[in-house]
Amino acid sequence: MTTIAAALLASVLPLPGAFAAESAMRSETASAEFDRLFQLAQTELEQDKVDAITDWSFNDQEPFPCVCFETGEKWHYVWTRDLSFAADLALARLDPERTKTSLRFKLSEVRNPARPQGLFVAQDTGSGGSWPVSTDRVVWFLAARHLLDDPKFADETWRALNDTLAQDRQFAFDASMGLYRGETSFLDWREQNYPAWTAKDTTFIAQSFALSTNVLHYEALRLAERMAGERNDPRAAQYRREADALREAIDLRFWREDRGLYMSWFGPAFAPMPVENYDLLGTSLAILAGVAPQERAQRALAHYPVVEFGSPVIWPQQPNTAIYHNRAMWPFVSAYALRAARRTANAERIEHEIRSLMRGTQRAGSNMENYELTTQDVHVDDGPLSGPVVNSKRQLWSVAGYIDMVQRGVFGLEEEGRVAPLLPVALAKELFGDKREIRLVMPGRTIVLRRPKHWVGPLLGAADVDVDGDTMTIHLGAGEAPATTLVKTGATFAPAQPAAPQATKTADGWKLALPAGTRLYVDGVLHTKEDAARDLVLPASAYSQCLAATAVANDIESLPSPTVCIGPEDRVAGEFPRKWTAPRDGRFRAHFRYRNANGPINTGITAAVKLVQIQCGAMRESVPVVMPHNETETDSTAFMFEAKAGARCTFALEDGFNMSDLAHFTNYTGGKGGASGPLNTADVGTLTIVPAR
Structure with missing residues (x-):
């Protein structure tokens, strides 16, 4: 087996000479490199602690006072998903007060008096004008769940949880699928993991379904169930039913038995074809949340391919696409894969992810944002496809992932102080060397792992435990592990997407x-x-x-071509409202032509979100429709309704809600809908109605 030292190739960058004078924690193993890299992670965590934050698109680039964590050397702001994943990995237990301050920065009241009031998690600027094209803001609750021993923060979390879930249920939930719509979490650079044509049209993404984002909603619903139960709130039963139903829908809709994997995304609801696209974060989150049944959890992680130095964040890779999410590994995702490997007792995967995290940090001299897939370099020249396109040192979630790898991945420190090591024997031999014990020293607590008399099995677990004051000694012995083999591959590419059928x-x-x-x-x-x-x-x-x-x-x-629909259709012109007579009994699908030139396709906060008020005879209903940023005329998201033959139907549009309605974006100066005030408009044209099965 390759040793830790040998696995770190000769072409390495020097590590900084100065660490934090008194690191809060230290590891004591036979690997000086392992111990040194742990100190580096703590040093970089200290560097990510700031008293003010800045971003080009906020506050005219002037700093905000905020005792917060910034996102990295190149990212001096607090972003909802980056912070939340980092807090879930390590920050919440390492610095709960700064974590709470950072999380509170992403909570917001409503500034628009014409909209329903409440306390909401902010979805950051993003694809097509942000929420509800992207809907993974609920990741905030993945972090907040660790900090509820503070009664005030718990009350804020409870309020934001109810309001945010209710809003997502109204505008992003598709009852016919039992799933929430919206973009993949973190994989938010459209053509990196969606079809290339979504670079110019994000309506498809707005009406698609993502594994990771749905699992995050599931986790939020489970937290709501728990918090409601603690408060004797009758909504506990409702949240339990919704969570149970969502878990079943995720497992049903995303699982591909032919691959033994969960799809990363698919859509839309009216044509939900299987997609050959898988992502490591979504897979890991599904395993950790308990959405994946144990047998499928083991298969999904075992079947997800690896490369020599780590795991790709998506598989297969997309052709003619620059390196960033595509053709890359991301340390924080590797940290979640390590957690999932521990959950499924996958010894080879545990070792693979630990070595990958160590090697990347050692070679780069920092906990980087990401690495190229086949070399684990911070940049690879490949003409117009060179990358990673963007890369930052001391990236917050990478730092947190590295610390979690040491605390949890090696020493077994779980939630609520529980210790449950699962250490691959080959790695254990190197960390122990000639030592009888290795240890993790933390403020007020020390975890000691004691080697077994004989090396046994592929995986070591706790055989016995001794506690002496603040020191816990775990005697290691053979742990149970299913037989697994890593699926090793290179940078496997999918073919290019064909043109739309004519x-x-x-x-x-x-x-x-x-x-x-x-x-x-x-x-x-x-x-x-x-x-x-x-x-x-x-x-x-x-x-x-x-x-x-x-x-x-x-x-x-x-990945699929654009979708083309054929068959009978009615086009309804007019202003407000539009009128139409149903030709028969049945279900119908409809969408608007529109243009929303309030921002670029890749960012902003002014996706137009409307409520269509439908009246067909005595039948009335209200359904959401989304019109993402697009400077050319295109189609809105589709909506369904039912009508009886001969029913006279009217369709009227009312404003829904978008991120520009939140007070959080009062200081957004990088585009419309911020300092200039809320904005939820689009130029709306013809309504197209088609009969649906």
């Missing part, structure tokens, strides 16, 4: 010409497998049919 109306139906190697999906169901180029005819239907294509090479399927 269907021509004929007397016999709809004629399509499919290139060789193309699969056709109709309403999310595989219709035609790839073979030679061919023509085919789809029979005409009384219902709308939505078509998408993929390419296949080397048993890997591309």
